Amino acid sequence: MTGPFQNTPPKPEKLGAMTESFIKDALAGESQASQKYLAFAAQADREGFPNVGRLFRAVAYAESMHARNHLSVLGAIGDTIANLGTGHGGETFEIDEMYPAYRAVAKLQDNKEADTSCRYALRAEEDHQKIYAATRDTVKAGRDLDATPIRVCPICGHTVVGDAPDECPVCGTVAQFFTAF
Amino acid sequence: MASEDFERRLPQPELLHAMDEANLKAAFAGESQAAEKYLVWAEKADDEGYPNVAKLFRAISFAETRHARNHLRVMDGIGSTADNLAAAFGGESFEIDEMYPAYAEVAKEQGDKQAQRTIRFALKAEIDHKRMYAEARERVIGGSDIAAEPVSVCLVCGHTIIGGVPDKCPVCAAPGSMYKTF
Numbered sequence A: 001m002t003g004p005f006q007n008t009p010p011k012p013e014k015l016g017a018m019t020e021s022f023i024k025d026a027l028a029g030e031s032q033a034s035q036k037y038l039a040f041a042a043q044a045d046r047e048g049f050p051n052v053g054r055l056f057r058a059v060a061y062a063e064s065m066h067a068r069n070h071l072s073v074l075g076a077i078g079d080t081i082a083n084l085g086t087g088h089g090g091e092t093f094e095i096d097e098m099y100p101a102y103r104a105v106a107k108l109q110d111n112k113e114a115d116t117s118c119r120y121a122l123r124a125e126e127d128h129q130k131i132y133a134a135t136r137d138t139v140k141a142g143r144d145l146d147a148t149p150i151r152v153c154p155i156c157g158h159t160v161v162g163d164a165p166d167e168c169p170v171c172g173t174v175a176q177f178f179t180a181f
Numbered sequence B: 001m002a003s004e005d006f007e008r009r010l011p012q013p014e015l016l017h018a019m020d021e022a023n024l025k026a027a028f029a030g031e032s033q034a035a036e037k038y039l040v041w042a043e044k045a046d047d048e049g050y051p052n053v054a055k056l057f058r059a060i061s062f063a064e065t066r067h068a069r070n071h072l073r074v075m076d077g078i079g080s081t082a083d084n085l086a087a088a089f090g091g092e093s094f095e096i097d098e099m100y101p102a103y104a105e106v107a108k109e110q111g112d113k114q115a116q117r118t119i120r121f122a123l124k125a126e127i128d129h130k131r132m133y134a135e136a137r138e139r140v141i142g143g144s145d146i147a148a149e150p151v152s153v154c155l156v157c158g159h160t161i162i163g164g165v166p167d168k169c170p171v172c173a174a175p176g177s178m179y180k181t182f
Helices: A017-046 A050-073 A080-108 A112-140 B003-009 B018-047 B051-074 B081-109 B113-141
Strands: A150-152 A159-161 B151-154 B160-162 B179-181
Touching: A017 A050, A017 B018, A017 B051, A017 B081, A017 B113, A050 B018, A050 B081, A050 B113, A050 B151, A050 B160, A080 A112, A080 B018, A080 B051, A112 A159, A112 B018, A112 B051, A150 B051, A159 B051, B018 B051, B081 B113, B113 B160
Parallel strands: none
Antiparallel strands: A150 A159, B151 B160, B151 B179
16 A cells, blocks of 8 residues: 555544444454453463463554554544543443443352452452542643552452552452552 | 462353353453553553553553453463464454455445555454464474564554564555564
């Protein structure tokens, strides 16, 4: 392909309804492929295939580039204030609607591990919702967050701004295993 | 944390009822897309001069990745590496043979040029991925790891190459400096 769009990521455009629907499906597909490959990379490391692990991570990254391109075409990359608002909205839906419904079904069907996986996610989404709301206020006032580390539990995703708790309040993982950003 | 201890704490695979399985699949799709969105929004925050907001988006993206992994485990979606390579190969084949050609046709029919580009970029890279997964699977089935050669990814289109970086991306013509190497 030649022309002004060469070697730049695809840009937002007004899409036909069918195309929009398919690009949304493609975003879902690329996002899930990327996450699967990251999980497969950890598995390859455990089995003693570090270079296969690296291949999975590289391809996961490529799928992330595709996901970004699809998001761009869908016009889903706003300014940071808008993105924080959208993030807050997504977390709110998961907290108020999605995970409570899934947990109710998991309990009804006595699928304990499914319930645990949904509970871990639900608890962390509550952290995220609060943090996004506070951050949006800060950015609206024209300021960045301060440089306090953000720590994430590698088991359940519990997210804290500042020091990790001695034990994760959701799953009991000890502080030293939290990943700091 | 010892690796066994780590594994023990994670949600475990279990025999799922149909509704639970459907719900976990949907939750996996949701967490996966949230993780990708937050990474992209992190770049945007960096561009706008909010590095600490960017860091926050990356941290929360990582948390969503933990949730995606947990859901995938419960659905028994993480097998041996040989099986994972086969599953990955199957997914890439579906995208190459069915999904993206169909989407490309519709985008062309509707005259959506940027949609055509994002579909073409993905399709071209999936062809590379499919081949790499097939080769890696042969090696792993034979009991060995793949070689320690660099794997590089184009930041614009996702073109993936083992070995050296090209002067120019063969798919989108981005310069070699715009590759990330693993």
